[in-house]
Amino acid sequence: MTINTNIVHKTRTQVVLEALRERILSGDIAAGTPLRQSALASELNVSRIPVREALLQLESEGLVNFEPHKGATAAGLCAEQAQELFELRALIETDLLAKSIDKMTQDHFDIAQKLLDKLEASLHQPDSSNTWSSLNTAFHASLYVAANRTSTMEIVQNINSNCDRYVRLHLLHLGSFQDADKQHQQLLDFCKARDKKAACELLHQHLLGSASEIVELVLRQTK
Amino acid sequence: MTINTNIVHKTRTQVVLEALRERILSGDIAAGTPLRQSALASELNVSRIPVREALLQLESEGLVNFEPHKGATAAGLCAEQAQELFELRALIETDLLAKSIDKMTQDHFDIAQKLLDKLEASLHQPDSSNTWSSLNTAFHASLYVAANRTSTMEIVQNINSNCDRYVRLHLLHLGSFQDADKQHQQLLDFCKARDKKAACELLHQHLLGSASEIVELVLRQTK
DNA sequence: AAATGGTAAGTTGTATACAAAAAAAGAGTC
DNA sequence: GACTCTTTTTTTGTATACAACTTACCATTT
Incomplete structure (x- = not known):
């Protein structure tokens, strides 16, 4: 019945990470777009915690700029x-x-x-x-x-x-x-x-x- | 004459990040040591959330191996x-x-x-x-x-x-x-x-x- | 009008609580 | 004793709640 038989327990953080990465790489999320944690959370049906963790990882990948207390934005093209x-x-x-x-x-x-x-x-x-x-x-x-x-x-x-x-x-x-x-x-x-x-x-x-x-x-x- | 404080408030995540990075780099935490979230949290007087976020960032720096559901360890020397x-x-x-x-x-x-x-x-x-x-x-x-x-x-x-x-x-x-x-x-x-x-x-x-x-x-x- | 100051709203940061997964410990079988 | 299967314990993952910070707004002053 379920299609995802060999998918082994992806954490929500990983799901969010991949979703956001793809959206940024594809241009679906444009460069410079502010990435609001709550908005992304409710859109992806998770809490803000996995969203935050994904954003942090994307920051280290260089796809996101994460400023403490200010928020994250999709990194600009340069x-x-x-x-x-x-x-x-x-x-x-x-x-x-x-x-x-x-x-x-x-x-x-x-x-x-x-x-x-x-x-x-x-x-x-x-x-x-x-x-x-x-x-x-x-x-x-x-x-x-x-x-x-x-x-x-x-x-x-x-x-x-x-x-x-x-x-x-x-x-x-x-x-x-x-x-x-x-x-x-x-x-x-x-x-x-x-x-x-x-x-x-x-x-x-x-x-x-x-x-x-x-x-x-x-x-x-x-x- | 506004005293524009360049001294910004450091988040707990940043504090934990720097503390752990220094401990790993200095060898205070030996290669391969398991990094238990709760232990680090209580030791550093924070909750597990900042600890998790710091560990995630250290993983991307290559200083920590973070395995989902398993836990983090200080990366080995190779x-x-x-x-x-x-x-x-x-x-x-x-x-x-x-x-x-x-x-x-x-x-x-x-x-x-x-x-x-x-x-x-x-x-x-x-x-x-x-x-x-x-x-x-x-x-x-x-x-x-x-x-x-x-x-x-x-x-x-x-x-x-x-x-x-x-x-x-x-x-x-x-x-x-x-x-x-x-x-x-x-x-x-x-x-x-x-x-x-x-x-x-x-x-x-x-x-x-x-x-x-x-x-x-x-x-x-x-x- | 510009500047100051001080609330209010919105957003992020973090503690706590609980759910889920993995590891460890027993219980029973061979 | 070694092995498997269950049960318990530990540890991680995530939702929720609240605190702290930032920004926007509005009133007040100059």
């Missing part, structure tokens, strides 16, 4: 931040990729390819922006797992979570990322060929290219 | 993590330094020098490990502010907060960091001379050198 985050990704992810390439096995390639296929398929669907972004993150991550760098990956995922907002904005305005998909496939091919230099170079360009487009978009948006 | 974090710092901080050096003014040099003097002075005091580490972090940060990279600095500070535990352990076992201080002065001198290459090279060595000593120490500790 061109400088976007530029910095993507440059940081370029720096760290090329390093990860360089460390990963030699260790990648056929299994890693297969997993990455499967994600890439899904990514491409998602573009042809109407409701793509929801899924494209997380698949994009997953694809990138799949190229680095062989480096076996748990702590680094955790930090990268965190940075990515922030980039997500900008990527979704980007996608929303462009309609599709055909260039990105082409670059992704090429990137994976370079990995398969173990061409470290070419792969890192391409990844670097891929990220900085996104950055400059996004920065321009944000500047226009927030002006 | 050689791999230390290695990764210091390598990451080397990667990001050398990049920051390279971007910063050309923009540094006399003011920046003065501030850095002042921090360095304090750092050196702190070594001659009995209770050094408390202050040395935060001064060390501040000194490093002072070299990068000119790069004017807010978001990047935020992430660096976060990584540093995790490194702190390892640095303090290091200091505790070595008794002093005379080498580090010598390297710090040399680093600042390179900055003053605008010798980007030498400064970055030294910073890189400085961080990786610490890393290898710390890794060895942690391996011995946790064995």
Whole structure:
């Protein structure tokens, strides 16, 4: 009868956290919107406690600004931040990729390819922006797992979570990322060929290219 | 003449947060120790709510592992993590330094020098490990502010907060960091001379050198 | 009108109380 | 004794209630 048989006891805090994160990332909650605890609580049918805890976690993820006694707001979009985050990704992810390439096995390639296929398929669907972004993150991550760098990956995922907002904005305005998909496939091919230099170079360009487009978009948006 | 009090009322959550962070960083609360909410609450004369919120924030800082329904524990020390974090710092901080050096003014040099003097002075005091580490972090940060990279600095500070535990352990076992201080002065001198290459090279060595000593120490500790 | 001051309303912060889950302790079986 | 299943205890999760802070409003004063 119940659909959620294998869902194991999510706390309300987690439910609220995921709901709010998605709403902010998707733009459903616009940048700068004040996030009133009681309003969110009654809207999500919980008390203020889980809402507060979720907001606190979102603050540490950088998606929310939480000021004591004042309240929380959805973090604003900022061109400088976007530029910095993507440059940081370029720096760290090329390093990860360089460390990963030699260790990648056929299994890693297969997993990455499967994600890439899904990514491409998602573009042809109407409701793509929801899924494209997380698949994009997953694809990138799949190229680095062989480096076996748990702590680094955790930090990268965190940075990515922030980039997500900008990527979704980007996608929303462009309609599709055909260039990105082409670059992704090429990137994976370079990995398969173990061409470290070419792969890192391409990844670097891929990220900085996104950055400059996004920065321009944000500047226009927030002006 | 209104006395605009910049002294804001600290919430109990913040007080608990700082108290617990310091205890974990200093080793007063050992790695792996279970952190019982009620125990901490009564010990700090607050209710469990601020304790929970502080634990949640410490989890996002990486100092605590928080498992739903199970409870929180002080995060364990891990050689791999230390290695990764210091390598990451080397990667990001050398990049920051390279971007910063050309923009540094006399003011920046003065501030850095002042921090360095304090750092050196702190070594001659009995209770050094408390202050040395935060001064060390501040000194490093002072070299990068000119790069004017807010978001990047935020992430660096976060990584540093995790490194702190390892640095303090290091200091505790070595008794002093005379080498580090010598390297710090040399680093600042390179900055003053605008010798980007030498400064970055030294910073890189400085961080990786610490890393290898710390890794060895942690391996011995946790064995 | 601008500034001051002081209430009132709204929002956040935290203590308390209770519900739910996990861990620990017994009771019975093999 | 080891194992399973129940029962008890401990610990965490969350709703509610109230206290503390901030802001907005209005009266008073200059």
